[in-house]
Amino acid sequence: MVMRIKVGVLGATGSVGQRFVQLLKDHPFFELEVLAASERSAGKKYSEACYWYLPESIPEDIGEKLVVPTDPDHKAFEDVDIVFSALPSDLAKELEPEFAKRGKLVFSNASAMRMEQDVPLVVPEVNPEHFEVLEIQRENRGWDGGIVTNPNCSTICAVITLKPIMDKFGVEMVNITTMQAVSGAGYWGVPSMAILDNIIPYIKNEEEKMESESLKILGDLKNGKFHYASFKIGVSCNRVPVIDGHLESIFVKTVEDAEPEEIVKVMDNFDPLKDYNLPTYAKPIVIRKEIDRPQPRLDRDNGRGMSITVGRIRRDNIFTVKYTALEHNTIRGAAGASILNAELYIKKYL
Amino acid sequence: MVMRIKVGVLGATGSVGQRFVQLLKDHPFFELEVLAASERSAGKKYSEACYWYLPESIPEDIGEKLVVPTDPDHKAFEDVDIVFSALPSDLAKELEPEFAKRGKLVFSNASAMRMEQDVPLVVPEVNPEHFEVLEIQRENRGWDGGIVTNPNCSTICAVITLKPIMDKFGVEMVNITTMQAVSGAGYWGVPSMAILDNIIPYIKNEEEKMESESLKILGDLKNGKFHYASFKIGVSCNRVPVIDGHLESIFVKTVEDAEPEEIVKVMDNFDPLKDYNLPTYAKPIVIRKEIDRPQPRLDRDNGRGMSITVGRIRRDNIFTVKYTALEHNTIRGAAGASILNAELYIKKYL
Amino acid sequence: MVMRIKVGVLGATGSVGQRFVQLLKDHPFFELEVLAASERSAGKKYSEACYWYLPESIPEDIGEKLVVPTDPDHKAFEDVDIVFSALPSDLAKELEPEFAKRGKLVFSNASAMRMEQDVPLVVPEVNPEHFEVLEIQRENRGWDGGIVTNPNCSTICAVITLKPIMDKFGVEMVNITTMQAVSGAGYWGVPSMAILDNIIPYIKNEEEKMESESLKILGDLKNGKFHYASFKIGVSCNRVPVIDGHLESIFVKTVEDAEPEEIVKVMDNFDPLKDYNLPTYAKPIVIRKEIDRPQPRLDRDNGRGMSITVGRIRRDNIFTVKYTALEHNTIRGAAGASILNAELYIKKYL
Amino acid sequence: MVMRIKVGVLGATGSVGQRFVQLLKDHPFFELEVLAASERSAGKKYSEACYWYLPESIPEDIGEKLVVPTDPDHKAFEDVDIVFSALPSDLAKELEPEFAKRGKLVFSNASAMRMEQDVPLVVPEVNPEHFEVLEIQRENRGWDGGIVTNPNCSTICAVITLKPIMDKFGVEMVNITTMQAVSGAGYWGVPSMAILDNIIPYIKNEEEKMESESLKILGDLKNGKFHYASFKIGVSCNRVPVIDGHLESIFVKTVEDAEPEEIVKVMDNFDPLKDYNLPTYAKPIVIRKEIDRPQPRLDRDNGRGMSITVGRIRRDNIFTVKYTALEHNTIRGAAGASILNAELYIKKYL
Structure with missing residues (x-):
């Protein structure tokens, strides 16, 4: 049938x-x-x-x-x-x-x-x-x-990478600066005169959406009511001259300390849908080990545009770890x- | 004479x-x-x-x-x-x-x-x-x-904006994500094939330089010895398809709380060289009030390329304030x- | 006074x-x-x-x-x-x-x-x-x-370079392919999604305007009536990812044969307004001798945006000469x- | 076997x-x-x-x-x-x-x-x-x-489109202005500082190669000797900020007059290898009817990068027809x- x-x-x-x-x-x-x-x-x-x-x-x-x-x-x-x-x-x-x-x-x-x-x-x-x-x-x-x-597209990229960290180590604080592709604003959204040889350090309502949506998604539904996640999150959003692919610099302070290799491991193993056989499914997180990846043009189509590509997972002086994540914003996002x-x-x- | x-x-x-x-x-x-x-x-x-x-x-x-x-x-x-x-x-x-x-x-x-x-x-x-x-x-x-x-170019942009904040409110933590122009790597540094429709989330040694240089510059020289500043600083650096002009998303936790308007004021008033009559001098910080500024192409030449342009000074959920700063990297930087x-x-x- | x-x-x-x-x-x-x-x-x-x-x-x-x-x-x-x-x-x-x-x-x-x-x-x-x-x-x-x-902007670039040639050698045929900046279409004219990493080989009515306007301008006014110039002109127009500066590949067949050096000379000497002391005046044609000039970003501001920059004047196998001309399209054009x-x-x- | x-x-x-x-x-x-x-x-x-x-x-x-x-x-x-x-x-x-x-x-x-x-x-x-x-x-x-x-890459694009025209109507003169992608110069060939917001109106030896190679390819081999084709060809080459895909404005004077629709037809029917079952084969010419095609980003991958895409076939005032052709320069070219x-x-x- x-x-x-x-x-x-x-x-x-x-x-x-x-x-x-x-x-x-x-x-x-x-x-x-x-x-x-x-x-x-x-x-x-x-x-x-x-x-x-x-x-x-x-x-x-x-x-x-x-x-x-x-x-x-x-x-x-x-x-x-x-x-x-x-x-x-x-x-x-x-x-x-x-x-x-x-x-x-x-x-x-x-x-x-x-x-x-x-x-x-x-x-x-x-x-x-x-x-x-x-x-x-x-x-x-x-x-x-x-x-x-x-x-919102840029929220999805963030929460997919935060979920395996939260499950294993807990999340206390999250700081994100985004570099978002022009396709996120729709075909007529960003004039070429606004963005060639340029960056626009503002996207309307984007920071607010990322901050509030993340807490709802990563929160709990109990007895029919949403209990938002309690970590702190601060975001800064930018538009860059890239066709497709939102890049995010993400800094995370975990509740329990975590080595970068442990973060790599929980992200790489994160795959809750793999047995559902869903047609649009791809491995949610692809880890790139090269020092200069992910890059929008080279990595946005990983997993037919459905995988988040993560790289540069490393220690930070304030947060526990920092990393760079990339999402195909009009497909996965x-x-x-x-x-x-x-x-x-x-x-x-x- | x-x-x-x-x-x-x-x-x-x-x-x-x-x-x-x-x-x-x-x-x-x-x-x-x-x-x-x-x-x-x-x-x-x-x-x-x-x-x-x-x-x-x-x-x-x-x-x-x-x-x-x-x-x-x-x-x-x-x-x-x-x-x-x-x-x-x-x-x-x-x-x-x-x-x-x-x-x-x-x-x-x-x-x-x-x-x-x-x-x-x-x-x-x-x-x-x-x-x-x-x-x-x-x-x-x-x-x-x-x-x-x-x-280093990207350090200069950061410390000029941090100095008036530190003097008035003290600085406890600084988080920065940079979006740096290709001219920073020299004429042959970034191939067009690497950067058109793309971002490279890595610049060799740049994060280390920003983190260490900032603490030396904002530290004290006492009895001929440098005492580094003691705030924490974490940085993530990116190369973007822009000719000139490094843009930085900066998050600052101050020792004493500060309203965004107070930060605007100390930055705007910061002008220690104004009486020296130096030929290359320009007002060190130019504040833009528009919601979507500074932008590299429109603001990099402010003060004949010698002014840092700052905008979007606002509250953050983790840090005291966040803002966006821009520097002409081959002139001021x-x-x-x-x-x-x-x-x-x-x-x-x- | x-x-x-x-x-x-x-x-x-x-x-x-x-x-x-x-x-x-x-x-x-x-x-x-x-x-x-x-x-x-x-x-x-x-x-x-x-x-x-x-x-x-x-x-x-x-x-x-x-x-x-x-x-x-x-x-x-x-x-x-x-x-x-x-x-x-x-x-x-x-x-x-x-x-x-x-x-x-x-x-x-x-x-x-x-x-x-x-x-x-x-x-x-x-x-x-x-x-x-x-x-x-x-x-x-x-x-x-x-x-x-x-x-029209792209017509001006062409006729200024054709005029001194016509006066000295006569013009029989003109072939032009343009590479036009996005500012020519107005701020909202060209979406970034249309032009990043791309060219659009069409600009509405542009070819027709260039072909008809050139003949009117280079024609004669006699007894209150316009007599259009009689040379043949064919044009192909393209939009490129450049902010300002229209570049044109121009091929000219002259009535009398002309060496490239002679073309250089008549263009360089072409300066009919020099004695009028007009505030917006600049030398109409600037010749660049380097093999790879004019270039939009480097040459569009010559003469405060009022000079046409011409380079690569050389022989062609069909036409008498070919050359590349550049105009700041929103200033001179x-x-x-x-x-x-x-x-x-x-x-x-x- | x-x-x-x-x-x-x-x-x-x-x-x-x-x-x-x-x-x-x-x-x-x-x-x-x-x-x-x-x-x-x-x-x-x-x-x-x-x-x-x-x-x-x-x-x-x-x-x-x-x-x-x-x-x-x-x-x-x-x-x-x-x-x-x-x-x-x-x-x-x-x-x-x-x-x-x-x-x-x-x-x-x-x-x-x-x-x-x-x-x-x-x-x-x-x-x-x-x-x-x-x-x-x-x-x-x-x-x-x-x-x-x-x-050479840009020669291939030209001769594939010229061949069906020559076979049916004869070719007398060809004029081409190219807009070539940066990948044609190799990974390190074009610095980003040279080409962002810019065009370089020169590619070393490219015009000479196109002019000489086209005549050899479209000529005859008789008794072991090459007899070059006898049409005139003049070319002007430009480098543009596009990753992949050479675009060419081509003007052709045929020996016998030809309507644009006839040119469309001979190009569309041109398919001499279709019965060879070659693994890398794709239909050599794909015709796009939209007024603003072909475009590099949208059409370079037609036929897995092996098809030349042609559009805007129309009358010219000097030549018989003009059209725009696009080739994936590192695949087909x-x-x-x-x-x-x-x-x-x-x-x-x-």
Whole structure:
């Protein structure tokens, strides 16, 4: 018996939307049925509605599909069980609940609902038990469907590397400076005049998101309530002239002292999903031993863009250790994150 | 009476050497007399010996000068009182003492002698009293001249911003992640294939230099001995695709608590050299209030490349404050640093 | 007696508008009185209405000025004699005639009116005699003022280098491939995702403009009618990841044969405005002899951005000669072009 | 029966050498036996001898191989039948004949021997019949082996697109301006300081190579003598800040007039190797219909880097048509070109 689940993508023409399409096009059990976007795009062929910016060509049959409006009542969504959302935050806030109300499971990359008390914010290797809050969400809101969110791109990179450290040694303080790729801001987000031969030391709301989301994800869900993690975290975010791949300088003070080699070991062994046989799965952390890795252009595609690459794990004078982590921000940090959530949810609960 | 001091530049054809030439060409009291470089360049016209990479043209009379070898006994150095050194470290270690022995004052940008017990490592706004150790140096080594060093480019940016904080509030811990321009590695240092659409999370010896040099500079000289500063400092260094301008995310824990506005104020008021009338002087710290500044391309030339630009001074969850600082690495961070040292030394001691 | 002429800038907040402001701020006889922009900006301080993208700071007194709407009847324009236009083409078509009707002299960088039969399209070193058609324009249209246009950025670079060749040897065929900087498309014109590690081999309408404008400019005005130049010209335009500076590979077949050295000579001697003492004037063509020049980053600021830099003048197998020319596209190719037109017009006719 | 041919790579650690390794690692009938490089690398593991700059990891078994010196008498070459050469030109001139003398077939990407009267310069889709001159070469030089060369990267891009035009309409004149990626100059070839925010309008010997090689390749071999093609060709070469992918603006005057659509058609139908079943084969020309393609980052990997992508085929005012062509310069333009030559030669002659 082959499982086939019909899915739709909201915000399908944008840069994260295109990654959803790319990752879903040959998916073994998700069938990409609906491509939804703004009124301006609706009614056009997908290949005409979007400026496809990925190197590999737009899949031909998908290019021919007609884009529908992101209207929860549009009949195109009738047969769809899951929608992946790459909507901008304000639209997500308005529309995702409408889809959930109509019985759809929404796996959302938008920030709108992430910090709600009854919405799971999940990185599947880190806190899959948070899915449980979905029941409370349905009860609270009277929905047949539900909303599952994944964190901000730069949060995902951080928490995947922090989780094995926390489990073994405890985490007391975390300091992060990010160097984030332009694709994180969407196709039109960063003008070339702003970033060629330059860095922008500011990304709107990014530091706040990283600081609050990390504590929710690495916290506990007890009796239906989230108890946030209690370590201190301070972040500084920068935009750099790199196409794809967020790089993060991470400093961690552990509760129990840990040698760099021990950190290497717990990271390398961290692999909680390896037996689930999920199509989008890759080893969550790849360790590079060279002194000058990870590098965005050379390492972002490790694990088909789903692995975090970590290197330069070493002692620090203030924190216990420091290291550099890299994530493909539009795959592991966005579309791939939502899809891996959906895959795991289905394996566990359906 | 007009003071004229004849000077030479060692390593005049490299990227820092060219900045020395640019900054010295119309200097009111330094007369650029000798351009010295490796045997390969010696005997050629300067304009032919070096690939001039700066936008403004090579000054014509300087382009016509013949390059001499970096031989301390070469007769070209006879009339020279000061030599500026942009030599690679190994050559500096060997040759700078020879020049000092022959009575020259060496103002060196090289790292070779910086951490020696009797060598001043000076940022003129920060620790000009360290010049005093020169007397001990002369005594120890039997030199008529002497060697004064300036720190590594990324150290200068950090200590200039830390000094006014330390003076007012005390400093307990400092955490820095740098994003450094390619010119810091010299013209041939970073291949384009290594850095286009990329970041390299490693610069050889850079973290060690920043950590040790900062403590020497911000420490005290008492009875001819250096007492290093006692705060903790941890650094992570990265190379980014930017031509000029090192950007640093700096986190500081102060001894006494300080509001961000107070930090802004002490930085803005920090101006210990303003009455010396030094030709290369500019206000040491320029504060930008915009949320997304400083940026390398827009701010590196503030104060003709001699000002550190600081922005985003704000609270942090672990440290007292965090901010972003920018320095023109080949001017303020290298050639300009040596020249400002020489200018102040002359005003104070000659 | 000091001449003072009050001027305004239409479209003052955009990338060309900012160059107008930069070039006019200390102008000896133009007084920058009015900064006009869209309704969205009107009423705000200039420093708040625009994202100032130039390295040097926004002039303080100008930053404080209030932006007015681009309404020809706005009272701010009452005392203004000249308006410089950096309007988008559609707005230019509608508004520039209204300003001319109200007695203003409009010096426009917009493309809307360039090819009109009674509108001069002038590069002041090349075809200043075309100003004469202004009289016919006023007669035809019943205007007290008038509209003078300058060509597209990449056209200016080409025609300045072609003019001295045409005068001496005649021109039969011209082939050009351009490599154009991102600033030519305006601040938001080229997303970083489109151009990092990339080239876009297409710029809308650019090839057509270069082909038609060149023939008008290098043609004759006889008895009030334009006779276009008769040489053949074919162009291919590309966008490259460079901030400022359009580079053009130009191939020219002359009527009479010409040695490369002769081409060098006529270009180097080409200097028809040198005796006019115009504030924005610089030597129109700077020749670089090095084998690998001109280069955008190193040569775009020659002549304060007003000189075209030419190099690699050599024989070709099909054409008589080929060479590489570089222009600062937002100074010489836009704002500076309009201002130099205005300066010459005033010297000649007022 | 499975054909296995043992091969070696000369210059295996450089940027083209790495592409050879990448393309040969899972080859169906070439077995990569010997990795040869300079004395400095010899004796080290390949993974230690080279800085592997490609995104995908170095194949593990190959990384473990010991590098041997490029000594034709080294016993490692004993069992090898074919050597691929990525040597610098001066070494190639000296060493390739020595390998040929010892019975090896040398498929060389070096320029040293390309224009020799008895050396085939082959693009397999264009002039495979030139292989025939190998017999004369062996006779002339008394070799058991032989040398087959492929052209310069930017020549290959041009001649593949010119061949179908020439066959159908004849070619009278060709004008090309190139925009070439930095990888074409090797890993250390273009410093980042030279090319960030910049273009270099010069590549040593490149224009001469394109002009002469094109005429040899598109010429005839009759009675063992090359008769060069007789069209005129003029070229201008530029280096741009792009990692991989040479872009060329090509203008062609045909003997018989041709509509753009006809050019599209002959290019699209051009596929002389499709029935040979060669492992490295891909459709030689891919046509993109979008107005702004091909683009290096989006199109260089078409056909696994072996297809030339062509777009913007349109009328010109001087030439019959103009178009833009793109080639992955280190695959189709270098390593892949040599390997495809070898594959075809083996299919035809062994």
